Amino acid sequence: MSENLVENYRAVREKIDETCKACGRDPKEVTLIAVSKLKPLEDIETLIKADVNDFGENRPQELKKKFDEVSVPVRFHQIGHLQTNKVKYIINKTVLIHSVDSYKLAQVIEKEAAKRDLFPDVLIEVNYAGEESKYGVSKEEAADLIKEISSNFRHIHIKGLMTIAPNVDDPEKNREIFRGMHELLLDIKSQNIDNVDMSILSMGMTNDYTVAIEEGATMVRIGTAIFGERTEQI
Helix, strand or coil, X not given: CHHXXXXXXXXXXXXXXXXXXXXXXXXXXXXXXXXXXXXXXXXXXXXHCXXXXXXXXXXXXXXXXXXXXXXXXXXXXXXXXXXXHHHHXXXXXXXXXXXXXXXHHHHHHHHHHHHHCCCCEXXXXXXXXXXXXXXXXXXXXXXXXXXXXXXXXXXXXEEEEECCCCCCCCHHHHHHHHHHHHHHHHHHHHCCCCCEEEEEEECCCCCCHHHHHHCCCCEEEECHHHHCXXXXXX
């Protein structure tokens, strides 16, 4: 099983590199995040031995537990919805919070960061497709939220955008969403908002990451293609 994990990871990385080269991008522009949510620490340790360094977690308590127990430091990303009362668990344990979707959440992140003199990097989650089942601000609200956060919270560094595209059988159906996200990122970047650099575009998962890369993703979040299907237990 451990050999399969490493093989799976390398196969995904190879596909990323091939996709980048085919569309004229530098493969180094795209970070592969191994989404280890609901998977045991042993799986992370196996991948660490193969020089994997970026892991994505959905649940703050699970991220905290793995952070505390992992044998060597790695880069944990908080990629799932973050409730305000869970911020304290991960504020000093994650390299990037992908899922800031409200001013209220940013307010709590600022408060917890200020207590510890931290300057967390965050992404604004955009529900570009407008799905009722998904978190995130609308594409129309994203720029205003970014301006509001950047002008009021000095500890928070906004580094870009994240989206979770619809779960579709044909990844081409998400191309327009990924393209729109890239255009939104460039539009906000052109406004030169203080403390905002718009260098990261986190989008694309197992079923559609190659299309996301073709449309400008700089981070892809891959779980199933590396770890296999999930159960509801760690």
